[in-house]
Amino acid sequence: MIQNLNFNKYYKLFNIISVVLVILSIISILFKGLNYGVDFKGGTLIELRINDNQTTISNLRSAFNNMNLGDVAIKNFGNDNDYLIKFVKKDRDKNLIQNIKKDLQSSIGPVFEFRRVESVGPKVSAELLNKGLIAIAASLGAMLFYIWIRFEWQFSLGAIIALFHDVILTIGIFSLFNIEINLSIVAALLTIVGYSMNDTVVIFDRVRENLKKHISIKIFELTNISINETLSRTIITSATTLLALLSIFIFGGEILKGFSLAMILGVIFGTYSSIYIANPTLVYLKVSYKTVVKEDK
């Protein structure tokens, strides 16, 4: 079932939209900032389960505010009885968690359970952030290298622009909606980089093949033919990947929510950018039969 849709008619339109979205994302990242979790900001996170129906979030708030922990953020986590409590305390007392448990027992009674405690010192969090940034940079670099040895530079440029587009938009949405960024989001971003590249490369492979096959067809048309020829694969793979991710998002529990959301966004952006960012770049760079043949010799 080879379609014949005119994707190339909308290259310009979607390019303008993408540029606007990327700019908006960067503005949001720069001015609104990112909501770093304890992994990157340091501090303490407690996942708490309440085992009775009397204790409310305001009970918890007042209990924690009396403990002199600084700014304490408390929110529901998944269901009504689970809460996520986060704070950054400067002086790190090694009995901190134990003291909180004691204080909480006396204020709301022994009706709670600590399901998870994460405490990250300032030095470690700075290192983790640094490592995360290095990982993203390294993966972009590795992709650049891979595509550079596999394809001509015009293709590399198109793929890399598409990658940056996907990563920036995903981070932008996390910034805009204030969604927490932690280590698993970095893992998701790296996987997005891999997926986006994968999607682009499949279409590029076809463009390359078609350049040699149809010498007289202009690149503008040729990208469209290639997109159409690979379209059903693009749709099916995106669909099965999204089905798997939606399953993680809905059934995989609260801890994987951020990760699967980032991946879902990434797959959508990655699929879109392969068609509307990577391919138009080839057109703007006036790729032709000669580009491919010259390199082959």
Place this chain on the structure above:
Amino acid sequence: MLKFSKINILITTLLSIIVIFFTISNFTEFEDEFVNKKINLGLDLQGGSYLLLKIDNDPVIIKELQNKAISLKNVLKENNISVLNIRVTDDKKILLSINKKDVDKLNQLFNDKNGIVNPYFDQFKSFQFEIANQEGNFEIFFSKYGLIQLKTSSLDQAIEIVRRRVDEVGTNEPNILKRGNDRILVELPGLDDPMRIKNLLGKTANLSFRFVTQTNEETFGSEELEFEDGSEVANVSKRIIVSGENLIDAQPRMDNQTNETVVTFDFDRVGAKRFGRATTKGIGKRLAIVLDGKVISAPVIQEAIVAGSGQISGDFTFQSATDLALLLRSGALPAPLEIIEERTVGPGLGQDSIKSGLSALLIGFILVITFMLIKYRVFGIIANATLILNLFFLVGILTLFEATLTLPGIAGIILTVGMAVDANVLIFERIKEEIKNEKNQIIAFDAGYNKSRNAVLDANITTLIAAIILFFLGSGPIKGFAVTLGIGIFTTLFSVYFIARLFTSIYVIRNKNKDQLI
């Protein structure tokens, strides 16, 4: 090309049986060590505690410099160099002043590669200390490699003590590893409240027995130390009679006469001798038992203790006496440890994570195979059979290597399910195109496989690159994700080119005269 050799089929079948066996091995018990393999559950799935400890080496450096200063004084005396002034500063330097005429002599001592004053490390091509000289005023400090060597040895000592303490508490299969040159990672599976371990690891456990004195009575000097319970401040001599190093055993006991919990201890021979001598001379004096700069108790010596054993009392509960005895038995840390990262998951959350992870896997799997079945019919069945075998390969290999499965690791498996069909889809779509121009089904299928190979490899290599980078830069749970994603790529490629292709070729060869196979 669609034909397979018999050996090829045999090997593929054999491998499939092996991975299916190992997958099942997770749910059964075998007598034999080799086949009784299981996937390890990460701390986030089985519950447990992850602690990252950092050694604060500054006290060690200062202590080493003080020792150096003392030995330096002796060496200079032997060489007839008179010392005008020598002291250790807080910024980790020895300041030494000598007469200008001796400067060359001292420099010679310091730059002697075979000398003992400033040891030379051949492997690093560096001295232990660096010196800066300004007209007879020397600054002596650790060189880069001197520091590395010091940190390494203090890490080695510390990890040994940490191991002893953790082992004594008796947790289930702890994992204790070096991280960098001043960190120790402690993983404690199944431990949902690391309070006790944290307390035990947070103590240096430097024990010393010293006399309580009047100010300036002693030539060694004295210091004011607080009591552990804050009840009193005592003036304690800096001269150590016996230290914890001379202890060979310590146990919590119930004192039958006073009904108090105490800690009894035994000295080695050297310790017993010193302790005996001191208590003989010091009858009537108070003997302070000092732990990490705080006085636990300071009883008055009633009689000489020459048997080499004694007991410490001091308002202990049975738990605190047990912990103190444990600390004394395991020995002192070379330097204080600070907990710089802690992650603890309770068993309840771990169970829930397994449950939700597995249901997401099951549902995702059903969604994907249903989709493929509707889209490709017969070839959907082939793709799905391949996918199922692919999962067996993935889980089987994880079991064979006894890899650690984490929650993100399960997410990696689900993602593999979603992305693994991509290779088959690429191939099937290509075959569909080829069939348009080629009447012979077998040739069309063959061409489909060949012409799609580049795209399939490219697509998988890009994901593999991401997985490899994650593996090297990620930690704990994230590493688990990288492992399943990475292994998933290999099993996908194998199952597509060896299993799916086999099924496809059998089907095509049997039905080669039918129209529209795909």
